[in-house]
Amino acid sequence: MxxxxxxxxxxxxxxxxxxxxxxxxxxxxxxxxxxxxxxxxxxxxxxxxxxxxxxxxxxxxxxxxxxxxxxxxxxxxxxxxxxxxxxxxxxxxxxxxxxxxxxxxxxxxxxxxxxxxxxxxxxxxxxxxxxxxxxxSLGHDLGVNELLTHLAAHSHADPSTGLDLWLSERSCARRWGDIVRPDAYAHWRDAHLSLPFFLEYDTGSQALARVEAKLAGYAAFAAATSTRPALLLYTRTQSRDQALRRRLDKAVRELDLDVATSSADFTTTDPWGPWWAPLQPGARRTTLRGLAIHWPDLGAASGLDPTDADTVLTLPVSALPLARGDGA
The missing domain is CATH 1.10.10.10 (Winged helix-like DNA-binding domain superfamily/Winged helix DNA-binding domain)
Structure with missing residues (x-):
């Protein structure tokens, strides 16, 4: 072009x-x-x-x-x-x-x-x-992909970890858009533990009230589907992270959601590390593995099984290729 x-x-x-x-x-x-x-x-x-x-x-x-x-x-x-x-x-x-x-x-x-x-x-x-x-939205979309490519690629260093599933915003909208529209949905695996999660990537451009309003949709999703993925809120700065935590604390408790926050100020290139804080009073930052242990009742979202409406291109793509190397 x-x-x-x-x-x-x-x-x-x-x-x-x-x-x-x-x-x-x-x-x-x-x-x-x-x-x-x-x-x-x-x-x-x-x-x-x-x-x-x-x-x-x-x-x-x-x-x-x-x-x-x-x-x-x-x-x-x-x-x-x-x-x-x-x-x-x-x-x-x-x-x-x-x-x-x-x-x-x-x-x-x-x-x-x-x-x-x-x-x-x-x-x-x-x-x-x-x-x-x-x-x-290019910067936002690249930020989502940057975070999740780091998580997926960690499997190269430690095959017991990685992303078993990674759905884009478009795929999420196709499956659940009438209730929630997350920026991504993924399954983080760490040995025998699994952390299914929705991701909200917050650039700081939205008012805190608008971010808070999204929580009702995630509560409605849990009620309607009887499934319970975590919700990870990822921000660009620690100050935005703290502002979100103060604003969302009461709503998260009232809606009984499993929410954790972090920011690029913490995670850098290892977002699986001890940078995630459950949104509850006195919570300490922990790893994605720690979140899976902290929330033992988590479950994968409904609507992931193939249907007659799916084509080969609407089914999930593996987060990593079958072969990785230097050749063509």
Whole structure:
């Protein structure tokens, strides 16, 4: 796609979709059958991940699927040349940002064929990358993916831990949107313990009252489904974390919810660590494993079983590829 004009101010002013202006791509796309023979299982996994989670940075893809940044960059460039991926790079005040990857035209055609759907039914449009690059929610969406890719990739260091399930905001809305609309839903595993949780990623842009109003939906979900996942509230700063805790304490107790909070000031690159504080008086920060022990009655959300309405592309994607390495 050609570069989009960047507004002088407002949403999208910091981003430019620049893939076709700075990277060579053949004038016509390879047909799907030929392309499929060039792709590995890991490539197909990445296409499905980008369909599910919309945008991943080079660092996030490397974290999940490669053993080195250089090998990831090499393969991502090849997939971009094939048209499987599109990309853009945010403009920053200083330094440079990593490439941000989205599903490209050939990748969308391939997934549509894989699922037996028309391209329109997949929801992909030629403006797909531009819409993501200019979206005012881009920073929020990247923050959600940053947190959860760290959790998923921890399985490389410790196979007894990791994410057994990771659903995007879109998948959550498709399953439970009439009651709750979390930013993600996931199952954290630590040996024999499991922590099913909804995630609310708070950037600080919403009024505290609006965040509080969401709690009623989670209480209604628990009552309507007789299932009880935890609710994790993740903020960008410790001061916002403390403000939320003061505001939500009474409502959480009255609604009988299992809520824990943390912030980027604590977690950095190890969000599984002792950074999460249950929202109750006198609670100390603990690990995700500690939360699972603290709340022994937690259960997975209802509505996760496949139905006749599902296609191969609406079923959950594994948080990690089957194979991780340096080769193509």
């Amino acid at each position: 050609s570069a989009l004009p960047r507004p002088a101010s407002g949403p999208g002013s910091r981003y430019t979709a620049r893939a076709a202006t700075t990277r060579h791509r053949p004038g016509r796309h390879t047909d799907v059958a030929t392309l499929a023979r060039r792709l590995t299982d890991r490539d197909m996994w990445l296409a499905r991940m980008l369909h599910e989670h919309q945008v991943l940075t080079t660092n996030q893809v490397t974290r999940l699927a490669y053993t080195s940044l250089r090998s990831a960059q090499r393969r991502l460039r090849t997939l971009h040349q094939y048209g499987v991926l599109d990309s853009f790079r945010p403009l920053t005040q200083s330094g440079s940002a990593p490439e941000h990857y989205t599903l490209g035209p050939a990748g969308a055609a391939l997934l549509a064929a894989y699922a037996g759907l028309d391209l329109a039914a997949l929801g992909w449009r030629p403006t797909h990358t531009g819409r993501i690059a200019y979206s005012p």
